[in-house]
Amino acid sequence: MEKEREALQTWKERIAKELDSVVAFWLKHSHDREHGGFFTCLGRNGQVYDDLKYVWLQGRQVWMYCRLYRNFERFRRPEILDAAKAGGEFLLRFARVAPPAKKCAFVLTRDGRPMKVQRTIFSECFYTIGMNELWRVTKDARYQNEAVEMMDQIIRWVREDPAGLGRPQLSGAPASESMAVPMMLMNLMDQLSEEDEAMTKKYAELSDWCAQRILKHVQRDGKAVLENISDDGKELPGCLGRHQNPGHAIEAGWFMLQYARKKGDTKLRAQVIDKFLLLPFRSGWDTEHGGLLYFQDVDGFCPTQLEWDMKLWWPHSEAMISFLMGYSDSGDPALLQIFKQVAEYTFKHFHDPEYGEWFGYLTREGKVALTIKGGPFKGCFHVPRSLAMCEQLLGALLQRGSAPAGSK
Amino acid sequence: MEKEREALQTWKERIAKELDSVVAFWLKHSHDREHGGFFTCLGRNGQVYDDLKYVWLQGRQVWMYCRLYRNFERFRRPEILDAAKAGGEFLLRFARVAPPAKKCAFVLTRDGRPMKVQRTIFSECFYTIGMNELWRVTKDARYQNEAVEMMDQIIRWVREDPAGLGRPQLSGAPASESMAVPMMLMNLMDQLSEEDEAMTKKYAELSDWCAQRILKHVQRDGKAVLENISDDGKELPGCLGRHQNPGHAIEAGWFMLQYARKKGDTKLRAQVIDKFLLLPFRSGWDTEHGGLLYFQDVDGFCPTQLEWDMKLWWPHSEAMISFLMGYSDSGDPALLQIFKQVAEYTFKHFHDPEYGEWFGYLTREGKVALTIKGGPFKGCFHVPRSLAMCEQLLGALLQRGSAPAGSK
Numbered sequence: 001m002e003k004e005r006e007a008l009q010t011w012k013e014r015i016a017k018e019l020d021s022v023v024a025f026w027l028k029h030s031h032d033r034e035h036g037g038f039f040t041c042l043g044r045n046g047q048v049y050d051d052l053k054y055v056w057l058q059g060r061q062v063w064m065y066c067r068l069y070r071n072f073e074r075f076r077r078p079e080i081l082d083a084a085k086a087g088g089e090f091l092l093r094f095a096r097v098a099p100p101a102k103k104c105a106f107v108l109t110r111d112g113r114p115m116k117v118q119r120t121i122f123s124e125c126f127y128t129i130g131m132n133e134l135w136r137v138t139k140d141a142r143y144q145n146e147a148v149e150m151m152d153q154i155i156r157w158v159r160e161d162p163a164g165l166g167r168p169q170l171s172g173a174p175a176s177e178s179m180a181v182p183m184m185l186m187n188l189m190d191q192l193s194e195e196d197e198a199m200t201k202k203y204a205e206l207s208d209w210c211a212q213r214i215l216k217h218v219q220r221d222g223k224a225v226l227e228n229i230s231d232d233g234k235e236l237p238g239c240l241g242r243h244q245n246p247g248h249a250i251e252a253g254w255f256m257l258q259y260a261r262k263k264g265d266t267k268l269r270a271q272v273i274d275k276f277l278l279l280p281f282r283s284g285w286d287t288e289h290g291g292l293l294y295f296q297d298v299d300g301f302c303p304t305q306l307e308w309d310m311k312l313w314w315p316h317s318e319a320m321i322s323f324l325m326g327y328s329d330s331g332d333p334a335l336l337q338i339f340k341q342v343a344e345y346t347f348k349h350f351h352d353p354e355y356g357e358w359f360g361y362l363t364r365e366g367k368v369a370l371t372i373k374g375g376p377f378k379g380c381f382h383v384p385r386s387l388a389m390c391e392q393l394l395g396a397l398l399q400r401g402s403a404p405a406g407s408k
Numbered sequence: 409m410e411k412e413r414e415a416l417q418t419w420k421e422r423i424a425k426e427l428d429s430v431v432a433f434w435l436k437h438s439h440d441r442e443h444g445g446f447f448t449c450l451g452r453n454g455q456v457y458d459d460l461k462y463v464w465l466q467g468r469q470v471w472m473y474c475r476l477y478r479n480f481e482r483f484r485r486p487e488i489l490d491a492a493k494a495g496g497e498f499l500l501r502f503a504r505v506a507p508p509a510k511k512c513a514f515v516l517t518r519d520g521r522p523m524k525v526q527r528t529i530f531s532e533c534f535y536t537i538g539m540n541e542l543w544r545v546t547k548d549a550r551y552q553n554e555a556v557e558m559m560d561q562i563i564r565w566v567r568e569d570p571a572g573l574g575r576p577q578l579s580g581a582p583a584s585e586s587m588a589v590p591m592m593l594m595n596l597m598d599q600l601s602e603e604d605e606a607m608t609k610k611y612a613e614l615s616d617w618c619a620q621r622i623l624k625h626v627q628r629d630g631k632a633v634l635e636n637i638s639d640d641g642k643e644l645p646g647c648l649g650r651h652q653n654p655g656h657a658i659e660a661g662w663f664m665l666q667y668a669r670k671k672g673d674t675k676l677r678a679q680v681i682d683k684f685l686l687l688p689f690r691s692g693w694d695t696e697h698g699g700l701l702y703f704q705d706v707d708g709f710c711p712t713q714l715e716w717d718m719k720l721w722w723p724h725s726e727a728m729i730s731f732l733m734g735y736s737d738s739g740d741p742a743l744l745q746i747f748k749q750v751a752e753y754t755f756k757h758f759h760d761p762e763y764g765e766w767f768g769y770l771t772r773e774g775k776v777a778l779t780i781k782g783g784p785f786k787g788c789f790h791v792p793r794s795l796a797m798c799e800q801l802l803g804a805l806l807q808r809g810s811a812p813a814g815s816k
Binding site: 112 | 460517
């Protein structure tokens with residue numbers, strides 16, 4: 001399998017080089033040296049076209065910088081740590097709308113005044129992962145206290161009382177669950193539990209609960225992953241119930257692969273590969289033009305979202321992680337083949353050889369629809385996270401010799 | 409100008425035929441005979457793919473049916489009036505979330521339970537026009553009372569105290585005005601004041617205020633219409649301030665042409681044609697593929713909305729009205745030429761010869777992106793309103809002989 005090793009090596013080099021270029025883009029263009037935090041509304045060449053600060057993206061960039069600093073020798077640089085700290089301090093000072101209450105803004109002005117608040121948990125989740133990772137590299141207890149307290153609040157909102165989120169209770173709104181919620185909680189627990197026995201123990205029950213909730217989204221006798229289900233695990237009526245987001249299901253796949261690995265559950269691993277990797281890939285991959293469709297309706301109706309057939313950067317970033325991790329964990333060469341298929345499409349269409357970073361939004365045919373490199377929802381997160389994780393996965397595969405650990 | 413008359417006659421016949429076909433589509437597919445109200449989530453062939461009831465679209469369809477019943481001999485049919493009444497009764501019973509408070513839901517279940525509430529005035533506005541028009545055809549005072557009381561509430565929300573809308577006051581949110589608000593109020597006043605001297609008098613000051621507010625959206629020394637401005641009439645920073653919606657500006661154009669006509673103000677008419685018809689048409693018309701772009705950034709940055717370069721049905725419906733009305737009022741043949749250009753594009757790309765009604769969402773290149781005929785935002789409104797108004801405008805033009813009234 002020397003040829004296979006060579007292919008893995010080539011991908012590792014290509015991905016490492018791309019990660020360098022992507023990180024350089026954010027280092028060069030995104031730092032607000034006056035107020036701290038990051039500009040994420042960046043045009044094709046990195047020009048700042050808006051100075052608003054989206055809390056999701058602030059928290060994510062703090063997390064990304066710290067994770068790179070912690071895990072990659074070549075990124076252990078003061079400028080990365082300093083920018084992460086400045087981002088963390090900006091969030092500590094401004095993210096919460098009415099401290100000491102925990103609710104965070106969705107978007108702040110450049111100098112930290114709240115502009116909009118979402119009635120969901122996600123700003124708070126990305127705040128939490130940023131704070132915890134910042135604690136891991138600085139050991140400053142203020143950051144960890146914030147992370148732990150916010151995590152407790154998020155769990156209360158999800159499992160006890162959502163009233164603090166500000167959503168009205170309406171008699172016609174079905175008691176429903178978006179798969180994003182247990183996914184996000186699982187991601188948070190992974191973050192907070194890393195090499196932390198007390199946290200691992202604290203979240204053991206919740207972790208199992210999240211895994212069970214995610215598995216409930218496999219519906220229709222195992223033939224489809226549905227994005228929204230009822231609180232009691234059934235399909236919901238109408239478009240809401242039929243809604244599918246293949247990239248999101250595939251992202252859930254690598255969260256669940258990590259869970260199965262921790263549990264040492266190979267049966268679950270096989271189930272996850274089947275239902276969360278292969279099933280959404282087969283339904284979501286556009287056989288005519290390549291790339292993953294953004295949204296689908298499980299009964300084949302036309303989705304009502306205008307962007308349903310566009311190709312977005314993040315489902316492709318997530319699919320690269322999932323299929324490489326699936327291959328790494330199972331040894332199934334079909335998964336490596338799909339990794340290569342997705343990565344080839346991605347490098348060909350999203351990568352910008354001229355200015356660096358990736359385009360975020362392509363038409364169905366693969367043409368760049370928006371030239372922005374960052375915006376209200378795209379920041380320094382999915383692309384470098386995917387590249388960093390793939391580089392590590394490829395490195396581990398190459399190190400352990402010809403056959404992956406879990407090889408069949 | 410016999411050739412010109414022939415062209416107008418041909419368009420009138422084409423449009424009248426299309427209106428018949430569009431109305432037939434909604435009559436056949438959209439009536440909920442069990443609960444009253446209308447299904448608007450209709451697939452290409454009219455199949456109901458979701459049974460939710462969006463209050464914007466319920467109110468609009470009641471209005472449209474009554475308007476057709478009142479103004480067109482051939483639509484004065486019991487089935488149209490009965491469906492409008494059943495829609496009105498459904499709204500009376502279910503639209504308000506917590507009666508007697510006035511706030512209406514954004515979307516209801518099929519049997520009328522509230523699912524979502526928007527923190528804006530628009531559900532209430534479409535409720536109001538539906539109720540007023542239903543009163544005009546039935547003379548049932550309950551409907552008019554609802555319309556008048558709701559209108560008073562809307563005005564209080566806009567001009568006195570928005571607290572009842574439920575939007576939090578945030579220190580970083582700029583005091584801004586979307587052009588939709590004065591446009592919508594102007595549209596409501598037109599509706600309530602028709603052949604009603606008391607109402608005309610009641611709203612005289614507000615009507616002038618709305619016109620002045622709309623004119624304030626002409627910024628950059630008269631070179632651009634901006635969708636959002638500050639409360640004191642200045643450009644806002646960032647994407648929000650630079651945002652342009654050419655179809656919306658053109659729609660404001662015909663609202664303002666009606667206002668100028670009522671005032672007998674030909675100077676204002678010329679200004680409206682220049683700033684609200686020609687300026688956004690020139691910036692928004694896609695010279696490569698035809699059709700009006702959905703969103704633009706006044707400085708030429710890439711908009712952050714994924715659908716920015718799509719072609720939507722409603723800007724084209726509105727442009728047909730505006731340019732034909734502009735021609736009718738001014739006699740400028742350049743405006744008739746643009747009407748024809750827009751109408752040709754529209755009939756070629758949006759019209760569905762197979763199943764009737766129009767597609768709503770095309771790619772930049774003019775390919776159908778969503779095959780739905782109705783959904784959460786497209787119902788029985790913009791298409792038949794445009795066709796009905798254009799048929800009337802063309803009829804009046806043909807009747808008054810060779811030269812339009814305001815001919816230069």
